[in-house]
Amino acid sequence: MAETNIVPDSVPVKIDVDSPRFWSKVAVTASDDDCWEWQAATDKRGYGRFSVGTSRNATMLAHRAAFVLSAGFLPEAVCHRCDNPRCCNPDHLFAGTRNDNNKDMTAKGRHWSVVCPEKSVKGEAHGSAKLTEDDVIAIRREYASGHVSQRALAARYGVSQRTVVKIVKRIGWRHVEAHRETA
Structure with missing residues (x-):
């Protein structure tokens, strides 16, 4: 034993x-x-x-x-x-x-x-989500314009800068489709 x-x-x-x-x-x-x-x-x-x-x-x-x-x-x-x-x-x-x-x-x-x-809850359906899919699209658009920093976007949307980084690099909120962002 x-x-x-x-x-x-x-x-x-x-x-x-x-x-x-x-x-x-x-x-x-x-x-x-x-x-x-x-x-x-x-x-x-x-x-x-x-x-x-x-x-x-x-x-x-x-x-x-x-x-x-x-x-x-x-x-x-x-x-x-x-x-x-x-x-x-x-x-x-x-x-x-x-x-x-x-x-x-x-x-x-x-x-x-x-x-x-x-069973994998994503995006605004998640109980702890602070953002909507529209917010995510707006963050990506605003950051891509080059006129606003990640820190400013984080403050505006009430999330951390790390969250904004993940959104713009498509590490987070990957399920938000690119075709919705161009519409």
């Missing part, structure tokens, strides 16, 4: 990863190229869940437990090369950051913003 201090799903607990018990729940194949699929409980996204520890009845994602058992440490994020949420093959897992994991999921078309774009 490998005893490790880790943070499963952002909850700090001391857990015991029971190696024989864990691997008994994985369909290990003879080939390292194959996915070794988790055979026990999964969450709604298809990721395996493994019970760890005894005092808090905590669980952690099975692929994270597989990484702990094979690498001896738990990074901020454990990513899948194979893009199979049930896979626990250490050769298919790699350490990363949450940002790395989000980029990897987006590139593979599995990030929630790609899978369910209707």
